[in-house]
Amino acid sequence: MREVAVIGVGQTEVGEHWGVSLRHLALEAVQAAMADAGVVRADALYVGNMLSGELEGQEHLGALVADFAGLRGVEAFKIEAACGSGAAAVRMGYVAVAGGLADLVIVVGVEKMTDTLGPDTTAALAMAADADYEAAHGASFVTLNALVMRRYMHQYGYGHQDFAPFAVNAHQNALANPYAMFRFPVSSEKFRRARMISDPINLLDSSPICDGAAAVVLAPLGETRHQSMATVGIAASAVGTDTLAVHDRNDPLVLAGAELSSQRAYNAAGVRPADIDLFELHDAFTIMAALSLEAAGFADRGRGLALAADGEIGIEGRIPVTTMGGLKARGHPVGATGVYQIVEVVQQLRGLAGENQVPNARVGMAQNIGGSGATVITHILERI
Amino acid sequence: MVLKPRREVGFVGYGAYVPRYRLPNAEVARVWMQGQGSTPIKEKSVAGLDEDVVTMSVEAARNALSRAGPVDPNQIRAVWVGSESHPYAVKPTSTIVAEAIGATPYTQAADWEFACKAGTEAIQAAIGFVGSGMARYALAIGSDVAQARPADALEYTASAGSAAYLVGPAREALATFEGSLSYATDIPDFWRRAYQRYPSHGGRFTGQPAYFTHIVEAVRSLMECLGTEPPDYRYAVFHQPNVKFPISVAKQLGFTVEQVQSGLLVNEIGNTYAASSPLGLTAVLDIAEPGDRVLLASYGSGAGSDALSIRVTDAILERQRLAPRTRDYVTRRREVDYAIYARYSNKLVR
Amino acid sequence: MNSVPRNWRLRQQRYRLVGEICESCGVRIFPPRDVCPECETMEQKEVAFSGRGEVYSYSTVYHPPRGFEEFAPYTVALVRLEEGPLVTAQLTDLDSEQVKIGMSVEMVTRRMQSGGEEGPIVYGYKFRPAIQPAAA
Numbered sequence: 001m002r003e004v005a006v007i008g009v010g011q012t013e014v015g016e017h018w019g020v021s022l023r024h025l026a027l028e029a030v031q032a033a034m035a036d037a038g039v040v041r042a043d044a045l046y047v048g049n050m051l052s053g054e055l056e057g058q059e060h061l062g063a064l065v066a067d068f069a070g071l072r073g074v075e076a077f078k079i080e081a082a083c084g085s086g087a088a089a090v091r092m093g094y095v096a097v098a099g100g101l102a103d104l105v106i107v108v109g110v111e112k113m114t115d116t117l118g119p120d121t122t123a124a125l126a127m128a129a130d131a132d133y134e135a136a137h138g139a140s141f142v143t144l145n146a147l148v149m150r151r152y153m154h155q156y157g158y159g160h161q162d163f164a165p166f167a168v169n170a171h172q173n174a175l176a177n178p179y180a181m182f183r184f185p186v187s188s189e190k191f192r193r194a195r196m197i198s199d200p201i202n203l204l205d206s207s208p209i210c211d212g213a214a215a216v217v218l219a220p221l222g223e224t225r226h227q228s229m230a231t232v233g234i235a236a237s238a239v240g241t242d243t244l245a246v247h248d249r250n251d252p253l254v255l256a257g258a259e260l261s262s263q264r265a266y267n268a269a270g271v272r273p274a275d276i277d278l279f280e281l282h283d284a285f286t287i288m289a290a291l292s293l294e295a296a297g298f299a300d301r302g303r304g305l306a307l308a309a310d311g312e313i314g315i316e317g318r319i320p321v322t323t324m325g326g327l328k329a330r331g332h333p334v335g336a337t338g339v340y341q342i343v344e345v346v347q348q349l350r351g352l353a354g355e356n357q358v359p360n361a362r363v364g365m366a367q368n369i370g371g372s373g374a375t376v377i378t379h380i381l382e383r384i
Numbered sequence: 385m386v387l388k389p390r391r392e393v394g395f396v397g398y399g400a401y402v403p404r405y406r407l408p409n410a411e412v413a414r415v416w417m418q419g420q421g422s423t424p425i426k427e428k429s430v431a432g433l434d435e436d437v438v439t440m441s442v443e444a445a446r447n448a449l450s451r452a453g454p455v456d457p458n459q460i461r462a463v464w465v466g467s468e469s470h471p472y473a474v475k476p477t478s479t480i481v482a483e484a485i486g487a488t489p490y491t492q493a494a495d496w497e498f499a500c501k502a503g504t505e506a507i508q509a510a511i512g513f514v515g516s517g518m519a520r521y522a523l524a525i526g527s528d529v530a531q532a533r534p535a536d537a538l539e540y541t542a543s544a545g546s547a548a549y550l551v552g553p554a555r556e557a558l559a560t561f562e563g564s565l566s567y568a569t570d571i572p573d574f575w576r577r578a579y580q581r582y583p584s585h586g587g588r589f590t591g592q593p594a595y596f597t598h599i600v601e602a603v604r605s606l607m608e609c610l611g612t613e614p615p616d617y618r619y620a621v622f623h624q625p626n627v628k629f630p631i632s633v634a635k636q637l638g639f640t641v642e643q644v645q646s647g648l649l650v651n652e653i654g655n656t657y658a659a660s661s662p663l664g665l666t667a668v669l670d671i672a673e674p675g676d677r678v679l680l681a682s683y684g685s686g687a688g689s690d691a692l693s694i695r696v697t698d699a700i701l702e703r704q705r706l707a708p709r710t711r712d713y714v715t716r717r718r719e720v721d722y723a724i725y726a727r728y729s730n731k732l733v734r
Numbered sequence: 735m736n737s738v739p740r741n742w743r744l745r746q747q748r749y750r751l752v753g754e755i756c757e758s759c760g761v762r763i764f765p766p767r768d769v770c771p772e773c774e775t776m777e778q779k780e781v782a783f784s785g786r787g788e789v790y791s792y793s794t795v796y797h798p799p800r801g802f803e804e805f806a807p808y809t810v811a812l813v814r815l816e817e818g819p820l821v822t823a824q825l826t827d828l829d830s831e832q833v834k835i836g837m838s839v840e841m842v843t844r845r846m847q848s849g850g851e852e853g854p855i856v857y858g859y860k861f862r863p864a865i866q867p868a869a870a
Contacts, residue, residue, distance in 0.1 A: 432827060433805055434826055435845070436855075438843075439842070439845060442843045471855055480857060484749040484843050708867070718829070734804070
């Protein structure tokens with residue numbers, strides 16, 4: 001197996017792109033990443049996307065994006081793993097380069113979620129859950145997370161307000177990220193008063209519905225060295241799965257798939273949680289941030305909130321999370337999110353994260369979750 | 385005239401269901417009469433957003449089976465649901481109910497319709513089905529989510545409920561069947577044309593020539609045939625579109641108010657149409673004692689009355705508590721205002 | 735997804751909570767999945783669950799997905815069946831302020847989707863607070 005480097009990154013601003021279609025969002029990110037990498041061609045293009053069929057009436061994104069991005073003729077596929085589609089596509093790019101099947105792979109995650117009305121988008125997102133036994137009962141994706149959150153609060157004795165630090169931190173970090181959707185701060189008081197979506201989850205527990213695309217260029221480590229910037233290598237790429245339905249879990253309060261995925265990543269990279277300088281976790285909802293910290297070994301079960309309460313998740317904290325705003329404030333264009341996370345970790349490891357720079361960041365982890373914990377893809381990146 | 389099968393049969397199980405929502409008559413009067421005028425009952429039951437004749441029938445049927453002891457649902461050869469508000473115009477209610485209680489596939493599923501007596505005619509047919517030896521068990525259900533035109537007199541009373549009876553061999557029965565009689569003539573006192581949401585009716589014409597004549601003739605003839613008199617009955621249950629009619633018809637027939645009181649639910653839940661007199665009977669069976677004789681007379685517009693005479697057996701005592709009693713549903717009460725009622729009964733255009 | 739064949743296929747589960755007992759290790763399984771999640775054998779026997787259970791968690795939905803708008807707000811719960819499995823289902827016949835974790839509930843068959851004016855009605859399991867005996 002060859003070692004793999006991320007030699008270029010690109011992203012669009014996350015938001016409601018009324019004037020821009022899915023293919024042009026993807027094109028913008030791909031071109032930015034290719035320009036950053038200084039490449040004009042590729043061996044393969046992998047497109048991470050969840051909902052184009054349901055929301056845009058468009059499947060077959062591999063060939064479509066390849067064509068419109070000026071890569072006509074290249075090997076190209078769409079890769080889908082619900083909200084984990086982006087990192088799943090990165091993983092496939094990694095596999096292709098590491099296995100020696102391709103020398104230059106572009107991975108783009110793209111999602112266009114604002115062309116449909118709220119109830120349709122809500123129904124589409126619920127496709128990440130078990131259609132026969134969860135969604136058929138009127139459970140939205142928010143609701144499934146709310147069920148977990150309520151139980152977590154009950155079992156560990158937390159109040160809703162205890163989740164506020166995740167939202168506050170995410171919004172604080174988004175302030176200086178020009179690509180973030182919500183570049184405004186959120187106070188703990190504002191968090192308390194936010195509109196209810198599916199109790200106990202309110203608007204500020206939740207990541208937004210939005211459009212966006214992000215891309216990376218992968219190549220064998222050492223062969224295509226970026227001239228002006230630090231080289232970032234992929235030290236681990238790992239996947240773990242769990243049951244699709246929350247009710248089928250051995251313990252709904254444990255992200256067993258994330259535990260597996262994290263452990264496999266730590267083992268592959270030869271690191272421990274203490275070695276991780278920043279963690280781009282999957283804060284689709286505040287409860288997911290807490291459970292992710294626990295599953296990845298940064299906190300004991302039921303203690304993810306304590307870490308946040310103690311201020312350990314800020315840029316200067318013990319384990320900075322959502323350093324560019326996370327899903328909550330940068331935005332969560334679902335199939336693109338996993339690639340945004342990689343882009344942001346690369347920014348940090350290159351030392352180019354601006355005001356949000358984590359001091360001396362050398363090892364960064366990104367974890368992208370499909371569904372409410374069914375597919376978990378973890379990448380550990382390292383500054384070489 | 386009397387209808388009685390050769391084999392001895394009876395009710396092996398019975399079950400009630402009433403939705404939990406209640407619309408006080410005062411609310412209807414507030415909206416349409418500025419609160420003025422007399423109201424026929426105190427309040428009526430209202431089905432929830434996720435309820436209809438199918439769901440109510442399923443629960444009443446499950447209660448009937450709970451009281452039937454070790455009956456295998458696979459032995460139920462008929463599942464018959466009488467209603468004027470089947471959720472589908474074409475597509476049986478009965479197959480859904482049969483599937484839900486595990487009676488499929490070797491069962492004769494069918495829907496019955498005859499205004500407010502669709503339930504008792506299903507009971508009579510079930511008695512014939514079991515009494516002939518064609519079936520060991522047959523399930524008959526009366527169930528309605530009655531619709532009334534806003535501001536119409538019926539809006540005070542048209543309500544929702546369901547009652548189910550499992551008919552089987554007399555030796556397994558909690559009440560045995562003594563005989564029945566039906567009296568029917570053509571009289572257009574109340575009707576609903578196809579594709580219409582609300583029924584129409586003949587006002588006071590629904591009284592004397594319709595309700596009273598048919599019930600009185602059916603009950604008198606039945607008692608004549610059986611050689612019984614009103615004092616022979618501990619309880620009598622009559623179709624109850626309001627409080628006044630059943631009490632008045634009871635008196636005309638020589639029954640006392642005490643005899644009808646236990647089965648008179650209309651003041652608290654309204655007129656449940658095909659479930660009206662069958663629910664009155666479940667309320668009576670909930671408190672009946674071995675040896676009690678009970679008279680039941682339905683009335684369906686159009687018009688006809690089915691009268692039945694039953695005698696309660698020793699088995700009643702152990703069966704009564706095997707499922708929620710009628711009163712448990714009646715007292716499970718959540719009051720709604722006219723706006724919520726309008727939403728729940730699909731009167732708001734979205 | 736209000737697909738006729740799909741809902742029809744699930745009627746035993748929807749109407750009667752038909753799940754499985756693993757004849758190899760004894761675990762109770764709902765929904766049925768043929769391969770036992772505990773011991774990976776395929777020796778499953780069909781069984782209808784009692785429908786009794788308690789609320790493990792719940793959430794009231796104010797922004798429903800397409801197809802459920804007419805029922806909103808409604809409460810979805812995870813119900814721990816007395817046989818063991820957790821089930822995702824709506825709670826009905828209750829006001830959301832009454833719900834508590836640990837509350838006893840029982841299965842009822844209700845409309846899950848109304849199908850509008852012309853479509854098929856979808857019936858299936860929901861749970862409600864166990865019926866309390868009336869005061870004597």
